[in-house]
Amino acid sequence: MNLFLTIVLDGLIEASWLFVVALGLTLVFGVLKILNVAHGSFYALGAYVAATTVTLVAAHSLPPAAGFVAMLISVALIAAAVGLLLERGLLKMFYGRDEVVLLLVTYAVFLILEDTTKLIWGVNPIYATQPYELFGNVEFAGLYYVGYDLMLIPAAALIGLAVWYGLNRTVSGKIVLAVIHNEEMSVSMGVRVNRVYAAAFAFGVLLASIAGALTAPKISMQPGLSSDVIILSFAIVVIGGLGSVEGAAVGALLVGLARSAAVHLMPQIELFMIYLIMAAVLVFRPEGLFKRETARRI
Amino acid sequence: MARPNLFLMLLPVIAITLLGRALPTWTLSLAAIAAANALVALGIVVLARTGNVSFGQGLFFAAGGYGVALIANHFGLTDAVAQMLIGAVCGGLLGLVIGPLIARYSGIFFGMLTLALSMVFYGALLKTTVLGGSDGFNVGRPTLFGIHFVDTREADFMLYAIAVVTTGLAAIAAKILFQSEFGLASLAVRENNLRVEYLGISANRVIATNFVIAAAFAGASGAFALMAQRHIDPQFAYWTTSGEFVFIAVLAGYQSVSAVFVASLALELVRSFSNLYLPNTWQLVLGIFLLAVILFLPRGIGSLWSRERRKTGDSAATPAGEGAAT
Numbered sequence: 001m002n003l004f005l006t007i008v009l010d011g012l013i014e015a016s017w018l019f020v021v022a023l024g025l026t027l028v029f030g031v032l033k034i035l036n037v038a039h040g041s042f043y044a045l046g047a048y049v050a051a052t053t054v055t056l057v058a059a060h061s062l063p064p065a066a067g068f069v070a071m072l073i074s075v076a077l078i079a080a081a082v083g084l085l086l087e088r089g090l091l092k093m094f095y096g097r098d099e100v101v102l103l104l105v106t107y108a109v110f111l112i113l114e115d116t117t118k119l120i121w122g123v124n125p126i127y128a129t130q131p132y133e134l135f136g137n138v139e140f141a142g143l144y145y146v147g148y149d150l151m152l153i154p155a156a157a158l159i160g161l162a163v164w165y166g167l168n169r170t171v172s173g174k175i176v177l178a179v180i181h182n183e184e185m186s187v188s189m190g191v192r193v194n195r196v197y198a199a200a201f202a203f204g205v206l207l208a209s210i211a212g213a214l215t216a217p218k219i220s221m222q223p224g225l226s227s228d229v230i231i232l233s234f235a236i237v238v239i240g241g242l243g244s245v246e247g248a249a250v251g252a253l254l255v256g257l258a259r260s261a262a263v264h265l266m267p268q269i270e271l272f273m274i275y276l277i278m279a280a281v282l283v284f285r286p287e288g289l290f291k292r293e294t295a296r297r298i
Numbered sequence: 299m300a301r302p303n304l305f306l307m308l309l310p311v312i313a314i315t316l317l318g319r320a321l322p323t324w325t326l327s328l329a330a331i332a333a334a335n336a337l338v339a340l341g342i343v344v345l346a347r348t349g350n351v352s353f354g355q356g357l358f359f360a361a362g363g364y365g366v367a368l369i370a371n372h373f374g375l376t377d378a379v380a381q382m383l384i385g386a387v388c389g390g391l392l393g394l395v396i397g398p399l400i401a402r403y404s405g406i407f408f409g410m411l412t413l414a415l416s417m418v419f420y421g422a423l424l425k426t427t428v429l430g431g432s433d434g435f436n437v438g439r440p441t442l443f444g445i446h447f448v449d450t451r452e453a454d455f456m457l458y459a460i461a462v463v464t465t466g467l468a469a470i471a472a473k474i475l476f477q478s479e480f481g482l483a484s485l486a487v488r489e490n491n492l493r494v495e496y497l498g499i500s501a502n503r504v505i506a507t508n509f510v511i512a513a514a515f516a517g518a519s520g521a522f523a524l525m526a527q528r529h530i531d532p533q534f535a536y537w538t539t540s541g542e543f544v545f546i547a548v549l550a551g552y553q554s555v556s557a558v559f560v561a562s563l564a565l566e567l568v569r570s571f572s573n574l575y576l577p578n579t580w581q582l583v584l585g586i587f588l589l590a591v592i593l594f595l596p597r598g599i600g601s602l603w604s605r606e607r608r609k610t611g612d613s614a615a616t617p618a619g620e621g622a623a624t
Contacts (some may be wrong), residue, residue, distance in 0.1 A: 001432060035406060037541075093593060100351045101408060101592060104548050107541055108592075109587030118578060231537060238410050272421035278414045282407065283399070 015256025389517015551598015
C-alpha cells in the first residue's frame with residue numbers, strides 16, 4: 001500500500017512539471033503547426049537562468065523566498081524576450097515551408113542553444129538548492145516528502161487551469177482557438193495572425209522555461225538536460241494528441257505515473273516503458289487520445 | 299526518359315575510389331564516414347519521395363551495427379564486404395517487420411512513430427547488460443577477402459573504398475529506382491495517395507517497400523560505422539543520431555543523388571573543422587550552417603547544379619510548399 005502511494009505521489013510530482021513543459025509544446029504546435037525540437041532547450045534555459053538568479057540572491061544573503069520569486073520573474077522576462085526574438089527574427093522567415101523544414105529549423109535552434117548554454121554556464125553541473133527547503137518537509141500518510149516537490153502539483157494544476165480558462169473563456173483565447181482551427185478564415189475575419197503566432201510562441205517558451213525554473217532546485221543543471229526533456233515531452237504530446245491541452249494533461253499523468261512505477265518496480269525498463277506507451281497509442285489512435293480525426297482534403 | 303547509362307554512372311564511383319590513393323590520411327577517414335552517412339541520408343531521400351520523413355533511421359543504423367557486431371564476435375566473421383551485407387540484411391529485415399505497420403501513417407505521425415520506435419530500441423539497448431548496456435562493446439578489426447590490414451593507412455583506404463563503393467552502388471540503384479515505374483509511383487503517392495489507390499496501386503505497399511530500402515541502407519551504414527569505430531553503443535539509436543541523417547537529407551535537397559554525398563561531406567568538414575578550431579561550439583556552427591542552407595538554398599545543395607531539371611520535374615522534385623520560396 002505504501003509502495004502504491006509512493007508511486008502515485010512520485011508520479012504526480014513528475015507529471016506536474018512534465019505537464020507544464022508539454023503544455024508549451026502542444027500550444028506551439030496547435031497555433032504554429034511547428035513541432036518544436038528546441039523546446040527542451042527552453043526548459044534548460046529556464047533552469048539555468050533560475051540557478052544564476054538563485055545564486056545571486058543567496059550571495060546577497062536575502063531569504064530563499066526572495067530567491068524563489070526573483071527566479072520566476074527573471075525566467076519569465078528572459079523567456080518572453082527569447083521567444084519573441086526567435087519567432088520574429090527567425091521562424092517568421094520559414095512559414096509556408098514544408099513541415100519537415102520547419103522542424104529542422106528548430107533542430108538548428110536546438111543545436112545553437114545547446115552550445116550557447118555551454119558557453120555561458122560551462123559544462124560542469126550547477127545547483128540552485130536554496131528554494132528547495134522553502135516549504136519544509138511534509139509527512140503524508142506515513143511518507144516523508146519535501147514540501148517543494150508536493151507544491152509542484154498544485155502549481156502545475158493552477159497553470160493548467162489558467163491556460164484552459166484563458167483559451168476557452170477570454171476573447172484573446174478564443175482568437176487563438178480560431179487561429180488553431182482555421183488560419184485562413186481567421187485572417188479574413190481580421191485577426192492579426194502574425195501577432196498570435198508571436199504571442200503563442202513566446203508563451204510556449206515561457207511555459208517551458210517556467211517548468212525549468214520550478215524544477216531547477218530539484219536537479220543538477222548540466223549539458224544533455226534539454227535532449228532528455230524534449231524526448232519526454234514529445235512522448236506526452238503524441239500520447240495526448242498534438243495541440244490538445246487536455247491531452248497534454250493526460251499524457252503527462254500517464255508518462256509521470258509510468259515513469260515512477262517503472263522506477264520503483266522495474267528500473268531497467270523506464271525509458272523503454274514511455275516509448276512503448278507512445279508507440280502503442282500511435283498504433284491504435286494515431287491522432288492521440290484526445291484529438292478527433294480530421295477530414296482530409298483530396 | 300532515356301535509360302541511364304550504367305557505365306557512365308559507374309565511372310565516378312571508380313574515379314572517387316581511386317582518388318582515395320592520393321588523399322591524405324585524415325581526409326580518407328573523414329570522406330569514408332561522410333560516404334557512410336550519405337548512405338543513410340540516401341535512404342531518407344528514397345523514403346521522402348513518398349512524402350514521409352523518418353526520424354528514426356538510427357533504429358536501423360543500430361540494428362545493422364549490433365547485428366554485425368554480434369555475428370563478428372560469436373562466429374568470428376570479420377570480412378568487410380560480408381559485414382556490409384549482413385548489416386543491410388539486419389536493417390532490411392527489421393524494416394520488413396516495421397514497414398507494413400508504419401505505412402498507414404503520414405506526415406508528422408509517421409515521423410513521430412519512427413522516432414518512438416528508435417527510442418524504444420535505444421531504451422532497450424541501454425538496459426541490456428548482455429550487450430554492454432550504455433557502454434556498448436568492442437569488435438575486432440575488419441578484414442577483406444582474407445587479407446588482414448596491419449598498416450593503418452592501408453586499413454583506412456580499405457574502409458574508404460568499401461564506403462565509397464557501397465554508397466556509390468546504392469546511389470546508382472537509387473537513380474535507376476527513381477526513374478522506374480515504381481519510383482514514379484512513389485512520387486505520385488506523395489502528391490495524392492488516394493488517387494494512386496484509385497489507379498490500382500497500393501500506396502501502403504509503395505511506402506513499405508521504400509521503407510525497407512531505406513532501412514537496408516541504414517543497416518549497411520551502421521555496419522560501416524561499426525567497422526570504422528570498432529565499437530558500438532546505444533548512441534547509434536539515439537534521436538540525435540537520426541536527426542543528423544535527416545539533416546544531411548534536407549541539406550542535400552530531395553532532387554539530386556550526388557548532392558547527398560556532397561552534403562554529407564560538407565557536414566563532416568564543417569564538423570571536423572569547427573571541432574578543430576572551435577572545440578566547444580561545433581554544434582553552434584552546425585546549427586548556423588543548417589539555418590543558412592535552409593534560408594539561402596531552399597532546395598538544398600543539389601539545386602546548385604541540377605537547375606535545368608527544375609523545369610521538367612518541378613512539382614515532382616521538391617516537397618510541397620517550397621515553390622514560392624525561390
